[in-house]
Amino acid sequence: MxxxxxxxxxxxxxxxxxxxxxxxxxxxxxxxxxxxxxxxxxxxxxxxxxxxxxxxxxxxxxxxxxxxxxxxxxxxxxxxxxxxxASDAPRGRLRVSMPTIGYRLVLPVIGEFRARYPEVELDLDFSDRHVDVIEENFDVVIRGGQPADSSLKARPVAPYRFVVCASPDYFVRHGVPRQAQELSAHVCLRFKYQSSGKLQDWLIDGAAASCGDAARAPLVFNNAEAVLAAATEGLGLAYLPDFLVRQAIAQGHLQTALDASTTLEGVLRALWPANRHVPPRLRVFVDFLAERLGGTAGAARASAI
Structure with missing residues (x-):
């Protein structure tokens, strides 16, 4: 010793x-x-x-x-x-980072998680910047896209797909696009990635579509919530994850277009440092999100990773 x-x-x-x-x-x-x-x-x-x-x-x-x-x-x-x-009840502080729009998925189920695991303290960070999991001492981050960092383990927690949508008023004034080529005649609300400054592609029929009225500059945003707000105000077409627009569609504030042609599907993943022991609080949090948000199918449990 x-x-x-x-x-x-x-x-x-x-x-x-x-x-x-x-x-x-x-x-x-x-x-x-x-x-x-x-x-x-x-x-x-x-x-x-x-x-x-x-x-x-x-x-x-x-x-x-x-x-x-x-x-x-x-x-x-x-x-x-x-x-x-095995004998430890999940407890302690869990630092979690996720995109700003992640609250639309996570907050509705947080109450249930808290009821199951009252001794776990959640410190939730909502940010669209690319955080460094290890350097910034996060226990887990939620991200879309394919994980590129081999020092992190990954677990799918929430599948999603992108939809083209706009307000009913916008469609009355400008018409509903029926095919990808028609997007060039519309005002497109574009999302810009904070990390790279690049505009997000609109994947229609398996290819990046040319979107935006050539006679007018598009509206560009670095926050998906702002794109959603602009779409509901009738300012143009938006290309957003289905979970972000679900409520607005249900309330009649937005309608979708090109449903059969939007082909970009993805999954939000939980990522955590591969060289760290997975404490019970992290294991149950990742398992819970996958269970409640639809990422369980086809994925190994975090406790088995």
């Missing part, structure tokens, strides 16, 4: 490159950190840190040892967590 404790001190010091910061995190003095590392170096016969009066730095041997130790300690922590997981 002394050796394991010494390794934990070494790893924390290597991560922070500061005996003071490492000691503060471990609840011991900087002097105790230095003595523990000196004892470890003596037992191994290898110097792990270069030391000056102002800073410390890993030696070449120390850097190699650090990578092996960090992995080994993580394995031990994961094994301990797995042993206790």
């Amino acid at each position: 002394d050796t394991l404790s010494g390794l934990a001190v070494f790893v924390r010091a290597a991560e922070t490159l500061s005996f003071v910061t490492a000691g503060r995190a471990l609840g011991i003095s900087a002097s105790a950190v230095g003595k523990s590392i000196a004892k470890l170096e003596q037992s191994m016969g290898v110097r792990l840190f270069h030391r000056t009066t102002r800073r410390i730095a890993l030696t070449e041997e120390g850097a190699i040892f650090f990578e092996r130790c960090r992995h080994a300690l993580q394995e031990i922590e994961d094994a301990q967590a797995q042993l206790s997981q």
